[in-house]
Amino acid sequence: MTTQVRGRAAREAKLEALQEQLSESVTALVTGEDWKRALTFAAQFRGRSFGNSMLIAAQHFAAYKEGRVPEPTPTYVAGFHQWLSLGRSVARGQHGYGILAPVTGQFASFTPDDPNSWRRLARNDKPISGEYTRTRMIGVKPTYVWDISQTTGDRVPELPRPSLLQGQAPAGLWDGLADQITAAGFELRLVSSAAAIGGANGLTDFLSREVSVRMDMDDAAQVKTLAHELGHVLLHAPPETALTTESAADATLHRGNAEVEAESVALMVGAAHGLDTSSYTVPYVSTWAASVPGKNPVEVVHATAERVRATALRILDKVDTQQVGDGNPPGLDREALSHRTGAAPVTTNARRDGAVLGL
Known part of the structure; x- marks a missing residue:
């Protein structure tokens, strides 16, 4: 078996394991209270898809029970190199949380309203003059993120949090x-x-x-x-x-x-x-x-x-209000975040905006 084949088999095994864990996490949402807790967590980690927020929650809680993290709920999560870009590094012995990251491809078309007209561009191909371009998700791959409590290094600034009295509505x-x-x-x-x-x-x-x-x-x-x-x-x-x-x-x-x-x-x-x-x-x-x-x-x-x-x-996105963080550390480049770790995707522009499907 070649190294390439072994690598592909390992990735597929990791992907299958993550999908099974996600299925188990969703299956566990049996009551209205379970659902409410899941959506509350997803709102606080809304930079991620619902599926990835469930994977992060389950793996972080397991790490908490094992004594590897101090709190049962994560604060900020990011990829290995993203933490490095913020002056922090993953502590020795800390295992990342597996999530599903989108694999995207570039497509081009002269007639974008015709769904059958889009052709996929090869890695080094460029669109022909006059073509519209669009980025689409073509698959998923396993990748890893770590909570800030699993890292050491420079201080990450805290975002302001809304402070509400009983019965009070957020301003605006x-x-x-x-x-x-x-x-x-x-x-x-x-x-x-x-x-x-x-x-x-x-x-x-x-x-x-x-x-x-x-x-x-x-x-x-x-x-x-x-x-x-x-x-x-x-x-x-x-x-x-x-x-x-x-x-x-x-x-x-x-x-x-x-x-x-x-x-x-x-x-x-x-x-x-x-x-x-x-x-x-x-x-x-x-x-x-x-x-x-x-x-x-x-x-x-x-x-x-x-x-x-x-x-x-x-x-x-359409309200001008102070909101809690979205689970991503302040200061990360959003486009890099979406492509590397399955966060909320960033739309790319050519002659017309194209949709990027995220996980």
Whole structure:
């Protein structure tokens, strides 16, 4: 067996082991409380995909139980060379956490609207003049990251963290959410009490294009409700009114989990601002995840988590608020981070923006 073949076999074995560990981690999300803890962690490590955040959480907790790290939850994670670029090095005897990093390829096309027109560029190929270029994910590979507690060296500056009193809403969050609701073509109605909207805290009406929120709650509860309704607006428009029908059909027809998704989006938005998520209510995962025909619960949970994460990130990117860190050490080059360690990807530009799918 050649060295190249042995290396490929070793990589495939590592990849299979990571995928099995990820499946086990997702399978363990049995109750609403498990789901809430997972999404809260993912919000604090939103620079990573949901799958990679679960892998990091599981391996860090195992390291904590073995006495290799001082806390059960990681703070910042980065790759070996990324820590070196920040003046820190991995301590002797510390094992990295395996995650799934994207393998990307460059594609080019003269007619980008035709999905069959894209051709893959070889390593040293360049696009022909007039072609559009796009980076796409073509596979995954195992790679490793370490928590800051596993490294030594220069001090990494601490990011400011939101400090909220009980019932207080993060400054600017209400306005940022409200702006996104109105930008989506909905009118925001503030009602005096739940009686005005059938006993609910909030209501999204796709026919009248109205979002209603009751105002007889504290500020934090009002913001949470507004984020919940914005989750509905972005994810659950009926097919005849939606820009894309896939998410609405998936949520309403297959598993009826629109409330789960909207509440989960609100939870991630809140957790990214340091809000207490203990009041968020999510039904048992095992109930709604088992109701999709043709898919096993692990597939459903993972897909739903990624949809929730993508929607929460879309919301968070458009609000001008102080948020908790995203799990990446301050000061890292974001493009290098995405390509090396499976963090949130960076879109590359040619004549038109192209999407990069991350893990």
